[in-house]
Amino acid sequence: MAGQTLIPAGDFRTSYAADTTVFPTTTSRNAMIAGIVLVCFAPHVVNEYILSLLIQIGIFGIAALGLNIVVGFTGQISIGHAAFFGFGAFTSAYLSNRFGIPVFFCIPLAGVVTAAVGLVFGLPAARLKGLYLAIATLAAQYILLDFFARAEWFTGGSVPASAEPFSIFGYMLRGDKQYFYVVLAYVIVCYLLVTNLIRSRDGRALVAVRDHYLSAEIMGINLTKYRTLSFGLAAFFAGVGGALYAHYNQVVSNEGFGIDRSIIFLAMIIIGGLGSIMGTLMGTAFMVLLPESMEWLSVALRDSPIDQFLGLKNNIAFLREMAIGVIIIVFLVFEPDGLAHRWRQIKAYWKLYPFSH
Amino acid sequence: MNTQLLIQLLVNGLVVGTLYGVVAMSFVLIYKATQVVNFAQGELLLVGAWVCWWLLTKYQVPFYLGMPITLVFMFLFGIAIQIVILRPMIGEPIISVIMVTIALSTVFSALMKWMFGVNLQPFPRIFQTQNVNILGLQVQTVYLMSLAVSVAMMVGMAWFFRLSKYGLAMRATAFNQQVAQSLGISVKSVFAMAWAISATVSAVAGVVVAVVNGVSAGLSAYGVKVFPAAILGGLDSVGGAVLGGIIIGLLENVAHFLDSEYLHWGNLYEIAPFYALIIILMIKPYGLFGTKDIERV
Numbered sequence: 001m002a003g004q005t006l007i008p009a010g011d012f013r014t015s016y017a018a019d020t021t022v023f024p025t026t027t028s029r030n031a032m033i034a035g036i037v038l039v040c041f042a043p044h045v046v047n048e049y050i051l052s053l054l055i056q057i058g059i060f061g062i063a064a065l066g067l068n069i070v071v072g073f074t075g076q077i078s079i080g081h082a083a084f085f086g087f088g089a090f091t092s093a094y095l096s097n098r099f100g101i102p103v104f105f106c107i108p109l110a111g112v113v114t115a116a117v118g119l120v121f122g123l124p125a126a127r128l129k130g131l132y133l134a135i136a137t138l139a140a141q142y143i144l145l146d147f148f149a150r151a152e153w154f155t156g157g158s159v160p161a162s163a164e165p166f167s168i169f170g171y172m173l174r175g176d177k178q179y180f181y182v183v184l185a186y187v188i189v190c191y192l193l194v195t196n197l198i199r200s201r202d203g204r205a206l207v208a209v210r211d212h213y214l215s216a217e218i219m220g221i222n223l224t225k226y227r228t229l230s231f232g233l234a235a236f237f238a239g240v241g242g243a244l245y246a247h248y249n250q251v252v253s254n255e256g257f258g259i260d261r262s263i264i265f266l267a268m269i270i271i272g273g274l275g276s277i278m279g280t281l282m283g284t285a286f287m288v289l290l291p292e293s294m295e296w297l298s299v300a301l302r303d304s305p306i307d308q309f310l311g312l313k314n315n316i317a318f319l320r321e322m323a324i325g326v327i328i329i330v331f332l333v334f335e336p337d338g339l340a341h342r343w344r345q346i347k348a349y350w351k352l353y354p355f356s357h
Numbered sequence: 358m359n360t361q362l363l364i365q366l367l368v369n370g371l372v373v374g375t376l377y378g379v380v381a382m383s384f385v386l387i388y389k390a391t392q393v394v395n396f397a398q399g400e401l402l403l404v405g406a407w408v409c410w411w412l413l414t415k416y417q418v419p420f421y422l423g424m425p426i427t428l429v430f431m432f433l434f435g436i437a438i439q440i441v442i443l444r445p446m447i448g449e450p451i452i453s454v455i456m457v458t459i460a461l462s463t464v465f466s467a468l469m470k471w472m473f474g475v476n477l478q479p480f481p482r483i484f485q486t487q488n489v490n491i492l493g494l495q496v497q498t499v500y501l502m503s504l505a506v507s508v509a510m511m512v513g514m515a516w517f518f519r520l521s522k523y524g525l526a527m528r529a530t531a532f533n534q535q536v537a538q539s540l541g542i543s544v545k546s547v548f549a550m551a552w553a554i555s556a557t558v559s560a561v562a563g564v565v566v567a568v569v570n571g572v573s574a575g576l577s578a579y580g581v582k583v584f585p586a587a588i589l590g591g592l593d594s595v596g597g598a599v600l601g602g603i604i605i606g607l608l609e610n611v612a613h614f615l616d617s618e619y620l621h622w623g624n625l626y627e628i629a630p631f632y633a634l635i636i637i638l639m640i641k642p643y644g645l646f647g648t649k650d651i652e653r654v
Contacts, residue, residue, distance in 0.1 A: 077452050079459070124638050131394040131592070134455055135584045136638050139631040142581075146628040263459055270456060318471035325463035332453050332460070333445050 020199045039184060043177040051176050053288060058183035059244045061284040062190045064268040065277070066237025071266070072275035073198065074230035075210030077134040080121070080141035081265045084235045086257030087144060088114040088242025090155045093163035093252050103166045103247055107186070110243035111236045117144075118235020119228055126224040141259055148254050160253035163246040183244055187281075190237060195277055197233075206230055207275075260321070267328045272338050279340030286339065290327065291320045359618060366610040372500045374606020375507035379562045380579050381586040381598035382514060383555040389531045389593050390551035393443060394451075396458040398559060399580015400465035405431050405560025406567035406576055407473050413481050420481070424564065428557050435556030439549045466577055477573040503565045510558055511599055517554075518595070527551065531593075585630040589637050591647020600645065605630050 006025060013019045023029035043051055067081045092110035095101050101109065121140040128136055148155045155161055165172060166182055197203045205226050208216035217223050246252045264287055272283020298316050331338065384398045408430055412423040442461065446454050489496050518524040529537040530547045538544050566576055586605045590597025612629035616622055643649050 071452060075450075075452070077455055124635065128638060128642055131451060131455060132588070132638060132642055134394065135588060136635065138581070138584060139634045139638075142628060142631045143635070146624065146631075149624070150622070260463070263463055266456060266459070274452075315471050318467045321467035322464050322471070325460040325467065328460035329442060329457055329464070332449075332457050333442075336449070336453060 022195055022199070036184075036188065040181075043180045048176060051180060053292065055176060055180055055183050055248060057281070057285050057288050058180075058187045059241050059248065060265075060268065060288060061187060061241075061281045062244065063238045063241030064265055064272070064284050065190055065194055065280050066234040066241070067265050068269045068272075068274065068277070068280045069194065069197075069206070069237070070230050070234040072269055072273075072280075073203070073210060074206045074227065075213075076227060076230060077131075078137045078231070078234065079134055079259070079262050079266070080137040080139075080144065081234065081238055082257045082259070082261035083141045083144035084114055084118055084238035085242040085245070085261070085265075086148060086252075087117055087235075088239030089163075089246035089252045089257075090148065090161060090242075091239065092243030093161045093246050094154055096164045097162070103164050107240060107243040107247070111240040114239025114242070115232045115236035118238070119232040122228040122231025122235075126228050138259075141262060145254075145258060148257070155252070155254065160251045163250050163252055165250055166247050179248060183248070186240065186244060190240065191277060191281070194237075198277070202226070202229070210275075263328075264324060267324055270328055270338060271331050273340030274338065276338065276340035279338050279343075282339040282343070287324075290323060294320055294323060362618075363614055366614050367607065368496065368500070370607040370610030371603065372503050372606075373609065374603035375504055375511075375599075376562055376566060376602070377579070377582055377586045377606050378599035378602025379507045379510050380559060381583045381590065381602045382511065382595055383558040383562075384583045384587050385590075385592065385595050385598040386514075386558075387551055387555045388587075389595070390527055391439075391443070391548045393446075393454055393458065395555070396455065397462035397465060397580070398555075398583050399577030400462045400469075401431070401435075401556045401559035402563030402566065402579050403469055403572075403574070403577045404434065404465060404563075405556070406563035406572045407469055409560075409564045410478060410480060410567060410572045411473070414478075427560055427564065431556045431560040432553045435553035436549045438556070439552035443552070444545075444548070462577070462580070466574060470574055473572075475574055477571045477575075479571045480567045497569075499565075499569045503569060506561060506565055510561060514558070514595065523550065582630055585634040585637075587644075588634055588642075589644055591644030593648055594644070594646035597644055597646035605633070608633060 006027060023032065039054075042054060046054070063081065063085050066084075067078060070076050070078045088110045091113045092103070092106045095106045095109055096103050121137070124133070124136045165174065166179060198207070205216070205221045206229075208219065208221055209223060209226050209230075213223060268283040268287045269280055270283070271286050272281065273279030294316065335342065380398060380402065383401075384395055387393055387395045387398075405427055409423055409427040412418045412426060413420060418426070438461070442457060443454075446457055489498055489501060516524075518528060526537070526542045527547050527550065529540065529542055530544055534544055537547075562579070563576060566579065570576075582605060583602075586601040587598050588601070589604060590599070590601030608629055609626055613626040616625040637644065
């Protein structure tokens with residue numbers, strides 16, 4: 001069916017291949033390619049500040065994608081994702097500092113090491129489900145954070161660990177403009193990987209575990225294997241994201257990998273849409289831009305009566321935290337399927353535009 | 358071996374442990390009655406403590422008046438949370454419900470920081486004498502009060518569930534919602550009542566902690582310590598939660614003792630409950646007294 005250019009008015013799929021195709025029409029594929037090409041020009045068009053936001057969206061988008069595999073596709077809850085993100089950051093910095101491995105190889109290696117750690121903490125997942133699992137991952141979060149503070153050989157303890165800048169075959173990349181392409185390449189590769197994973201047998205098995213794990217088991221899906229696997233995969237992407245984060249900031253401190261960051265990761269996938277790959281990126285963009293837009297708003301409102309009443313300047317951090325919580329609640333109550341669902345509705349509306357009924 | 362320190366820490370552990378027990382008890386209460394895992398339990402403590410502190414310092418309300426006002430407020434607060442936020446979530450998947458309570462905890466803790474600041478505020482002095490001498494051991498009066506209040510709340514809770522009509526209705530709802538409803542019990546009001554009682558009991562614990570340590574954002578850490586306690590006792594056992602709380606409190610202080618005397622790793626005190634939690638989940642996921650979940654197809 002790849003020959004079609006526009007979305008057909010009904011479901012005319014006749015083969016499994018047509019049903020699982022990534023791009024239903026040639027137009028959607030061309031639009032995606034054109035979009036990526038457009039983004040490639042971004043560093044030359046936008047200013048430093050917006051570029052840094054784009055890089056953040058990319059980095060957190062990769063980590064959130066991992067979380068969406070566990071929560072959205074496999075239906076297991078994880079409240080310790082930020083700890084894995086941090087573990088990836090420290091691992092990559094450690095590998096490049098201690099063993100002199102080029103950063104180019106450190107990033108995927110950090111992903112693999114983090115995946116191994118994720119598998120260890122995923123082992124209880126094999127036996128537990130639902131809220132027991134949520135509590136186990138909460139414990140993982142605290143234990144890993146304690147480990148970061150304790151293992152000075154690994155993280156530098158209270159002194160932040162430094163991370164080498166990204167280099168490729170001896171050619172050192174400097175500045176955000178060049179790093180942007182590294183992040184972009186990783187985003188494309190990771191999102192393609194996961195899109196294809198979900199189309200494969202393993203991906204369908206993960207979804208089956210989510211939808212009805214007893215039926216899945218009866219159909220011959222090994223629950224233990226797939227639950228643990230989903231944790232390993234999630235940790236892998238968290239590790240890759242964390243490693244990119246480390247080499248972007250070039251310094252890794254103990255801050256910023258706490259439970260609040262885990263909650264932000266969860267917020268990203270809930271707002272984007274659980275079990276939606278493009279939604280993950282939308283949700284990440286939303287959560288990165290939310291605190292920034294609050295910052296802009298508070299600057300715009302400076303010295304106005306609202307500012308004096310709320311004390312915006314001193315309290316913006318708390319208001320931001322509150323906004324994150326409120327947004328999660330609002331989305332869960334009013335739009336549980338997230339932005340991805342909204343996007344589909346908009347598309348459906350325009351598909352039949354003048355005659356929507 | 359420093360016996361004096363060990364005994365001091367054991368007493369400490371018992372006092373803190375009974376407080377954990379009380380908080381875990383109110384956590385289990387919500388879980389049992391409404392099948393909601395409340396990640397915002399610690400924030401209920403925090404809200405209660407701040408409200409009481411605010412009444413006592415800003416309006417100079419005497420303690421014997423401020424405390425009941427706080428409790429009434431928390432009772433209504435619990436009902437409000439249930440009706441406004443948790444009621445629309447009935448029937449949603451468990452992940453959504455857990456996420457809503459996590460979001461609630463974020464909102465409350467940020468709100469409290471915004472309203473009262475991040476600094477530790479000392480609580481107004483309530484007792485005249487600082488220390489009481491029991492069998493040659495100096496025990497702070499507030500510790501004794503804390504122990505007494507905790508035990509009183511446990512006894513009160515036991516009475517409520519065993520003998521009062523409302524408690525029976527709640528137990529019936531926890532056992533089977535449909536059957537309870539067909540017997541004329543209003544499941545809606547039972548849900549609201551579970552949150553109200555849980556919030557009130559948590560607020561008492563919050564005020565007790567505040568009297569001992571002062572009020573700060575760190576108070577909500579008690580909400581996190583609830584999980585090891587509740588898991589150890591079994592998520593759906595009220596008695597188990599109390600026992601689990603005491604064990605976790607003692608474990609913390611024993612870890613602290615071993616750490617300061619022999620190991621010198623530092624901070625073992627804070628993290629020990631979480632290692633215990635992982636071990637319990639691996640060996641005995643349904644805890645000491647929890648009902649095992651058996652599924653039939």
